[in-house]
Amino acid sequence: EIVLTQSPATLSLSPGERATLSCRASQSVRGYLGWYQQKPGQAPRLLIYDTSKRASGIPVRFSGSGSGTDFTLTISSLEPEDFAVYYCQQRANWFSFGGGTKLEIK
Amino acid sequence: QVQLVQSGAEVKKPGASVKVSCKASGYTFTSYYVHWVRQAPGQGLDWMGIINAGGGSTNYAEKFQGRVSMTTDTSTSTVYMELSSLRSEDTAVYYCARAGPNVYFDYWGLGTLVTVSS
Numbered sequence: 001e002i003v004l005t006q007s008p009a010t011l012s013l014s015p016g017e018r019a020t021l022s023c024r025a026s027q028s029v030r031g032y033l034g035w036y037q038q039k040p041g042q043a044p045r046l047l048i049y050d051t052s053k054r055a056s057g058i059p060v061r062f063s064g065s066g067s068g069t070d071f072t073l074t075i076s077s078l079e080p081e082d083f084a085v086y087y088c089q090q091r092a093n094w095f096s097f098g099g100g101t102k103l104e105i106k
Numbered sequence: 107q108v109q110l111v112q113s114g115a116e117v118k119k120p121g122a123s124v125k126v127s128c129k130a131s132g133y134t135f136t137s138y139y140v141h142w143v144r145q146a147p148g149q150g151l152d153w154m155g156i157i158n159a160g161g162g163s164t165n166y167a168e169k170f171q172g173r174v175s176m177t178t179d180t181s182t183s184t185v186y187m188e189l190s191s192l193r194s195e196d197t198a199v200y201y202c203a204r205a206g207p208n209v210y211f212d213y214w215g216l217g218t219l220v221t222v223s224s
Contacts, residue, residue, distance in 0.1 A: 001168070034210045036151075043201055043214035044151065050208060087151055091209050094165065095141070097151040 002026055002090050004098035012106040019075040021101045023088035028068045032092040035064055035073045038100075039084045047086075048073060078103075108132040110140075110202050110215035117221045123190040126218045128202030135183040136160030139205035142176060142187045144198040145217075152198075156205060159185055192222045 003026040031051045036044040046055040048064035061076040088098040113127040142154040155166035157176040164176050175188045199217040206212030
């Protein structure tokens with residue numbers, strides 16, 4: 001089983017700032033890494049797949065990067081609606097999710 | 107538009123089973139796989155397994171093997187997830203999600219809350 005570790009657990013930032021979220025895998029996921037956003041009471045929403053490809057309708061301020069075992073989700077300039085929990089997910093060896101990063105308003 | 111409509115909330119006693127349904131519309135049901143994911147209160151996402159909605163083949167996460175069963179009914183475009191031998195730790199919201207062209211979870215149901223309590 002591939003274990004995904006996300007950091008930090010909580011990130012406190014202000015609107016307009018840049019957010020950098022990290023995801024580390026216990027073994028290489030060969031680029032098969034996605035990111036999801038979840039708001040309270042809602043289902044998750046796919047943002048990024050295969051490391052850096054934006055899903056349909058996702059704003060350009062969301063970008064993904066990385067390789068092997070280390071990946072990053074960057075939100076270039078935070079909008080009020082971006083404050084949520086973010087999960088990474090791998091599909092290299094079946095499927096698993098990271099523990100999440102809560103992005104909160106400072 | 108793609109929609110996944112799940113069945114309503116359930117309350118079960120320890121040791122019982124629960125069966126959650128997920129009715130798909132807006133796409134060719136038999137051409138896609140469907141995932142099941144659960145989320146305990148205040149916790150993260152836990153992948154349970156995947157089913158080929160057209161052929162019925164399944165793969166379950168190791169932690170659920172022996173307790174979970176996923177089935178499909180192509181006549182109604184519905185997939186089902188049944189979890190048996192329920193315990194309090196199974197209290198969670200259960201989601202179905204379509205496995206999109208790149209296998210990621212591209213459309214999600216709204217979730218079904220299953221509460222296990224004596």
